[in-house]
Amino acid sequence: MFSTKFTTTDDLPEPSPNLINQVIGQDEAVEIVLNAVKNKRHALLLGDPGVGKSMMVKAFGELLENSGHFTPYTIISKPNLKNTEKPMVELLEGNVIERIMPEEKPKVMRQPPSMLTLVLIMLGFILVTQFLLKGVPETQMLGIVATTTIVGTLIAFIILFLAIFGATKASMPNSISPADLKPMVLYECPKRPLVRASAYNTTKLLGDIKHCPLGGKPPIGTPPHKRVILGAIHEAHKGILYVDEIKTMPLDVQDYILTAIQDKKLAISGRNPNSSGASVETNPIPCDFTLIMSGNMDDVSNLRAPLMDRIDYKVVLKNKMDNTTENRDKLLQFIVQEIKNNNLNPMTYEACCELVKLAQLLSGSKNKLTLRLRRLSNIIKMANDIATGKELSESLNEFTKNGALDLDDNEGESDLIIEQLSQGDKEAGKLKNVVNKITGKTYKSTKKSNKSVDELRIELKARISDLNAAEGKLKDKKPIELADVERVLDTGIYSMQKQVAMDYLENFKEYKNIHPNGEPTVGVIHGLAVLGGEGLGDVTRIITKVLNAKNPKTSLLNITGDIAKHSITLASALSKKLVSDGTLPLKGKDGGTDLSEKEIYIQFSQSYSKIDGDSATAAVCLSIISSLLNIPIKQDFCITGSLDLNGDMLAIGGVNEKINAAKEYQFRRVIVPYSNYKDVINIEGIEVIPVKTLDELIPLVFDIQ
């Protein structure tokens, strides 16, 4: 199975610490996208759920973080004193916080002095001058007094003018606290960023302006520059912006992203029109990021063409890989990673092999392995949970067996020891915890012991050491075994559809009118379907009746139009061919290949949801031919496959699930298209017959005497 032999995964090498080396099966995509990111190209990753899109981007983030020179930056917002509703957001490089904060403190002018203050200043000035001028001759006095009064008045008016002019310029009343005018740090980016955002979260993606908490404009409430919320597009400046779930991206958001990609900057304004934030808008803020988007294959239909055009790389991730030894080793590497990354118990060789088989089954082919690894990861975790649960109960049995602690016996001495010492004894408390943990019960006892406390203490210590050893053993991690993995698979707890299908089969199978040992019957054949899109197959009894009638028509029961029309046309053409080349005889007076006077009824018996799909065309077609030509069909087989006009059997999906269903209903044979035979995983217990053409089908299907 694998290139190395091992007992448990503990024998295998540790996984690489670098996330990029942990991505398996997507080598080509990793190389392309890594190259794109290094060159700052935008990329779109498409693929099935759980194939590793997010994991890859996270790994790129890790790589880029340590690559090349990066100058840390800080984004701050400052009040705009000219227009408070337009705060200024700036990106400053380097470690700027201490540098900018004191410097940027805006200066607020004081209130202009009042008239009274000015008159008092003038009077004071005159008095001081007169005091200094004592002794000056009277002739000069008048001139000096006049001059000083004029000078004083002039000075007072200059002060008044400057004060009024300055205060108007500031235009901020002195009731604003200086703290409100300080710049605010919005975001510090110490290393190259990888920012993840969901496509539907507009605020997270593009930023917003908070509603003013006090409902009014500044200065009553919080000033606008303190209400700015940066978007992921701004926080991803100089790094990667990873947007997943692209299906949910609103069209207007796509336009904003497009502008951001183009201009490498985007302003933030309030997104809620009913909020006071709506009147606020910042200047355009730098956002030079590399965009990586991801989604499932059909999600692209939601993306607008102009945005799609700006995405340079569009990469589709694989959902399966070839089933080679090299790739099975990769799957093993994945199992080891999951165990290590999630701190799980090791896994045995047999359990790992079972996971490989499951990977085959989920891929739909023996020659492939699924790369929808999230599903496998979930199964590993669930098997671990089962294994861990089992460990506890096994440990419990071990203790009981060794007599280390008689947990089932409420009269047992161990109960007494615990009971007596648990009062104020830490170790007894610990013992109680361990016991409770192992039994899953809450310990309780009312008995007393006649031993001395010291004796009990010694005994207790011995038992505690036993229990500690057991606890240690729990930590030694008993491996996840084959049975644990099988249990997860049998219960189907990893898939909702599988459980619904299992439930359906369990409750319905016994009522189904299916007889694998029945006599050959005209117009009755057993087809195969996959229930709920995955996981389980089911057998469907298809019945057709062709009657002579003056007004030809077709009635379809539990079958949708296209498949039936297709099959009727095919059956008509192929039956003519089979009769004309002598492969099939025309039997009885009702037989005939001319449909122009026939009434045709086709039923998918006991199928209560509409069935459609190409894989039933061979069955329906053979059933119609049987009815048209009145030739019985053998009942010991099921068939799946699609027929074309040349009579070639074409490939279908879910071949393994269908074969299992035929086995389940105890059919002896199952007919499958030849091209699907290579996908068949398990042929035990049933004869799987690969068929290439209609001619090969005839002797297998019809009971021709």
Ligand SMILES: Nc1ncnc2c1ncn2[C@@H]1O[C@H](COP(=O)(O)OP(=O)(O)OP(=O)(O)O)[C@@H](O)[C@H]1O
């Ligand atoms: N190629 C892979 N190599 C290794 N582990 C993988 C790979 N793909 C998936 N996994 C495992 O599955 C988990 C989920 O994968 P991830 O979230 O990357 O899938 P996704 O493609 O982004 O899925 P979705 O489309 O649902 O978001 C990963 O954390 C990892 O444990």
